[in-house]
Amino acid sequence: xxxxxxxxxxxxxxxxxxxxxxxxxxxxxxxxxxxxxxxxxxxxxxxxxxxxxxxxxxxxxxxxxxxxxxxxxxxxxxxxxxxxxxxxxxxxxxxxxxxxxxxxxxxxxxxxxxxxxxxxxxxxxxxxxxxxxxxxxxxxxxxxxxxxxxxxxxxxxxxxxxxxxxxxxxxxxxxxxxxxxxxxxxxxxxxxxxxxxxxxxxxxxxxxxxxxxxxxxxxxxxxxxxxxxxxxxxxxxxxxxxxxxxxxxxxxxxxxxxxxxxxxxxxxxxxxxxxxxxxxxxxxxxxxxxxxxxxxxxxxxxxxxxxxxxxxxxxxxxxxxxxxxxxxxxxxxxxxxxxxxxxxxxxxxxxxxxxxxxxxxxxxxxxxxxxxxxxxxxxxxxxxxxxxxxxxxxxxxxxxxxxxxxxxxxxxxxxxxxxxxxxxxxxxxxxxxxxxxxxxxxxxxxxxxxxxxxxxxxxxxxxxxxxxxxxxxxxxxxxxxxxxxxxxxxxxxxxxxxxxxxxxxxxxxxxxxxxxxxxxxxxxxxxxxxxxxxxxxxxxxxxxxxxxxxxxxxxxxxxxxxxxxxxxxxxxxxxxxxxxxxxxxxxxxxxxxxxxxxxxxxxxxxxxxxxxxxxxxxxxxxxxxxxxxxxxxxxxxxxxxxxxxxxxxxxxxxxxxxxxxxxxxxxxxxxxxxxxxxxxxxxxxxxxx
Ligand SMILES: Nc1ncnc2c1ncn2[C@@H]1O[C@H](COP(=O)(O)OP(=O)(O)OP(=O)(O)O)[C@@H](O)[C@H]1O
Ligand SMILES: Nc1ccn([C@H]2C[C@H](O)[C@@H](COP(=O)(O)O)O2)c(=O)n1
Numbered sequence: 192x193x194x195x196x197x198x199x200x201x202x203x204x205x206x207x208x209x210x211x212x213x214x215x216x217x218x219x220x221x222x223x224x225x226x227x228x229x230x231x232x233x234x235x236x237x238x239x240x241x242x243x244x245x246x247x248x249x250x251x252x253x254x255x256x257x258x259x260x261x262x263x264x265x266x267x268x269x270x271x272x273x274x275x276x277x278x279x280x281x282x283x284x285x286x287x288x289x290x291x292x293x294x295x296x297x298x299x300x301x302x303x304x305x306x307x308x309x310x311x312x313x314x315x316x317x318x319x320x321x322x323x324x325x326x327x328x329x330x331x332x333x334x335x336x337x338x339x340x341x342x343x344x345x346x347x348x349x350x351x352x353x354x355x356x357x358x359x360x361x362x363x364x365x366x367x368x369x370x371x372x373x374x375x376x377x378x379x380x381x382x383x384x385x386x387x388x389x390x391x392x393x394x395x396x397x398x399x400x401x402x403x404x405x406x407x408x409x410x411x412x413x414x415x416x417x418x419x420x421x422x423x424x425x426x427x428x429x430x431x432x433x434x435x436x437x438x439x440x441x442x443x444x445x446x447x448x449x450x451x452x453x454x455x456x457x458x459x460x461x462x463x464x465x466x467x468x469x470x471x472x473x474x475x476x477x478x479x480x481x482x483x484x485x486x487x488x489x490x491x492x493x494x495x496x497x498x499x500x501x502x503x504x505x506x507x508x509x510x511x512x513x514x515x516x517x518x519x520x521x522x523x524x525x526x527x528x529x530x531x532x533x534x535x536x537x538x539x540x541x542x543x544x545x546x547x548x549x550x551x552x553x554x555x556x557x558x559x560x561x562x563x564x565x566x567x568x569x570x571x572x573x574x575x576x577x578x579x580x581x582x583x584x585x586x587x588x589x590x591x592x593x594x595x596x597x598x599x600x601x602x603x604x605x606x607x608x609x610x611x612x613x614x615x616x617x618x619x620x621x622x623x624x625x626x627x628x629x630x631x632x633x634x635x636x637x638x639x640x641x642x643x644x645x646x647x648x649x650x651x652x653x654x655x656x657x658x659x660x661x662x663x664x665x666x667x668x669x670x671x672x673x674x675x676x677x678x679x680x681x682x683x684x685x686x687x688x689x690x691x692x693x694x695x696x697x698x699x700x701x702x703x704x705x706x707x708x709x710x711x712x713x714x715x716x717x718x719x720x721x722x723x724x725x726x727x728x729x730x731x732x733x734x735x736x737x738x739x740x741x742x743x744x745x746x747x748x749x750x751x752x753x754x755x756x757x758x759x760x761x762x763x764x765x766x767x768x769x770x771x772x773x774x775x776x777x778x779x780x781x782x783x784x785x786x787x788x789x790x791x792x793x794x795x796x797x798x799x800x801x802x803x804x805x806x807x808x809x810x811x812x813x814x815x816x817x818x819x820x821x822x823x824x825x826x827x828x829x830x831x832x833x834x835x836x837x838x839x840x841x842x843x844x845x846x847x848x849x850x851x852x853x854x855x856x857x858x859x860x861x862x863x864x865x866x867x868x869x870x871x872x873x874x875x876x877x878x879x880x
Contacts, residue, residue, distance in 0.1 A: 210469070211471045223251060225434060240264060367396050392428075402520055455640075519546075588612070595621050599626070599627040609640075652776075653775070694706070707754040
């Protein structure tokens with residue numbers, strides 16, 4: 192997951208391959224709760240790992256439910272059988288409506304019937320999301336429920352520690368036109384108290400988001416409760432209903448998450464030779480309502496083929512066909528349509544989406560505002576959006592920094608704007624907000640998208656040894672969410688590989704005929720592997736060996752050979768991958784990435800550098816004297832500067848940075864400021880050279 196302050200998406204050009212989607216949030220949180228309420232043990236497979244499921248898991252554990260992780264995305268839930276083991280708990284539910292609403296209902300009933308008291312709270316936005324209609328229904332039943340802040344909103348206290356008789360004879364009335372989660376919450380909770388009598392729920396107002404109720408009913412059936420539905424107005428939980436664990440259950444992949452990739456397939460030309468984009472984990476027979484997004488992208492012109500537990504999507508009609516759609520049945524996925532509308536042949540209207548206003552943010556206002564930043568004309572109604580497309584020739588598109596409102600769906604759907612025909616980058620602020628439902632969304636996106644190498648920004652740091660290139664490059668890569676190339680490491684690996692292969696790399700031996708060619712061949716076949724922080728040369732873990740001064744000297748010697756440099760060139764260029772690269776070495780800006788957007792030449796006085804290296808080695812417990820280190824680094828500098836092939840020197844147009852008197856953070860800030868200048872043009876990272 193990208194933990195950066197922002198993520199710059201370079202212009203994207205095509206997409207192909209396979210996407211494995213994470214588990215459905217709606218199903219995961221429902222089955223976690225149901226498994227916890229049931230008697231017996233339930234094994235849940237492919238459970239979503241995200242912020243929203245984490246808060247549900249933490250809450251269930253706080254209530255005394257044992258949940259063991261028994262494999263990747265597999266959980267074993269030891270159900271409580273409807274019996275409280277904790278009579279008091281304070282639960283934090285983040286911004287997860289799928290946790291807050293059902294837990295409120297279930298705990299209110301359990302607390303009232305068994306004598307307990309629980310507090311439920313969330314993040315600030317959760318405390319702005321209405322829950323009053325659900326509380327009214329619970330109060331009708333006779334459950335003590337108290338709002339601890341504003342009436343009708345979390346934080347809440349349910350139960351008062353005493354037991355209360357419930358009024359179950361009359362039908363329970365609940366509003367269905369603000370959020371379908373109120374009805375879901377009651378449906379999930381009431382089987383806890385339906386052993387003796389049937390319980391009816393009557394929906395007031397037109398029920399929205401009906402497909403989510405279908406998911407609830409399907410999950411209830413899996414746990415042994417068959418709810419009788421009379422239209423969408425009345426639901427009856429039969430007398431004697433009781434939760435029974437199904438033993439094991441597989442969670443479908445998330446159909447709302449599929450929408451981003453269905454949309455991607457609709458707008459991205461497939462890479463040459465590819466059949467399109469295959470989305471795995473969910474098929475046309477999905478029980479999730481957002482699968483109907485398929486109808487919407489088909490209506491806009493995409494070809495979608497249903498396969499067993501998968502979807503294959505291809506761009507067909509271009510530009511897309513504009514749509515006018517009632518989106519009440521796909522409220523979450525419909526946000527994706529708002530961005531697709533930018534690529535349409537006329538204005539699109541998304542109707543009946545008033546529920547957007549009480550989601551993670553006011554999504555109607557948020558989408559209108561961010562679409563306008565891209566240059567679109569948008570009309571925002573109380574329950575609709577009318578979106579004018581942007582010209583297919585690229586005119587009118589503006590480079591934008593998309594504010595994401597701590598809303599995962601805003602972040603994910605605006606990623607699609609990176610396919611703009613103007614080929615301008617799109618900045619997504621606070622990309623980690625996708626953790627709510629799809630922590631690896633951007634990694635998954637980059638894995639199936641392609642673009643011209645020239646669009647992938649590179650930031651180069653060159654300079655003499657121990658000037659702090661590696662430290663600076665690592666920090667910059669982390670803050671920008673970019674890949675990192677430590678090119679010196681490749682030369683060090685080669686020096687070590689030569690030693691392991693019995694090739695002498697000392698000066699006289701290097702002059703021998705055939706030696707340079709042998710080293711070039713070795714460089715082409717380097718059996719290197721990166722595993723997290725570890726570097727492997729074949730079967731040997733060499734991370735520590737590579738950092739020795741001897742390895743640095745050997746690297747400097749082999750690096751002087753043109754055969755070696757030529758052999759490593761392609762390997763280095765292959766590090767240029769989405770979303771960007773920070774590369775450090777001696778010739779990053781001069782030879783390997785001459786088109787880099789920003790080139791920095793980093794120096795510090797030889798004395799400072801020797802002192803830094805001394806401190807570095809001391810910290811690692813490696814003995815060294817200042818005098819030896821100074822002599823070594825001066826010798827290395829001299830060889831690196833004076834060689835004929837790719838000598839160490841500032842690249843043309845490079846920014847010079849002497850960090851002798853700077854802290855690491857000051858150097859980082861300086862380069863980020865330069866980077867910002869490079870990126871501030873209308874076309875993104877056009878470069879500042
Ligand atoms: N501005 C700075 N002030 C003080 N110490 C620094 C600064 N920048 C880097 N250092 C320290 O200097 C040491 C050498 O830094 P680093 O390994 O990043 O240099 P390098 O240029 O990548 O070296 P090499 O070319 O040998 O790989 C590290 O211990 C690092 O923490
Ligand atoms: N782009 C590069 C990177 C490194 N080298 C050579 C010269 C260095 O002395 C040696 C070790 O590099 P370090 O890990 O200290 O950065 O490798 C080069 O020629 N070109």
